[in-house]
Amino acid sequence: MVDLKLVNAGSVYTEGAGLCGNDCNARCKSRHPGGDGSCNYAIKPPMCTCNYPCGPTPVPPIIRKxxxxxxxxxxxxxxxxxxxxxxxxxxxxxxxxxxxxxxxxxxxxxxx
Known part of the structure; x- marks a missing residue:
């Protein structure tokens, strides 16, 4: 099970977006316009991370169980x-x- 967490780091939110694949950036942009997704190979298994700008009311992450x-x-x-x-x-x-x-x-x- 992949743990998806939302972290507020100043004016940017970071959210886990599942296991790495060729579409980390596309997955991030589809969920958060203006976001930037990348694969973090420093952790095992490699995980997709989505960074996106904070808004006045951030949308909570979708929890896929x-x-x-x-x-x-x-x-x-x-x-x-x-x-x-x-x-x-x-x-x-x-x-x-x-x-x-x-x-x-x-x-x-x-x-x-």
Whole structure:
């Protein structure tokens, strides 16, 4: 289970946005216009971090408590494709491919 936390650091909020994938920045921008997402490889497993400007009433982070899947990732369907599948299949779902040995699976996190 990925722990998503919101931290206020002056005029910028930082929020965990799930496991790293090729779409950290896109995931951040879709949730927080003007945000900047990046992958933090210093921690294991690598996590996506979203930094975005503070507003007068910050929106609380979406807490995704459940995990699901959408099959196998392939060269034709990587993180962005997996993310789209999860968004269609689950309530506020986000997706990312996870490589395990020679296999790559589309994992989803969603609100349940």
């Amino acid at each position: 459940c995990n699901g899947g959408q099959g196998v990732c392939s060269a034709a369907c990587r993180d962005n494709c997996c993310n789209q599948k999860c968004a269609k299949a689950y309530k506020q779902g986000i997706g990312f491919c996870t490589d395990i040995g020679n296999n790559s699976l589309c994992n989803c996190q969603y609100v349940c």
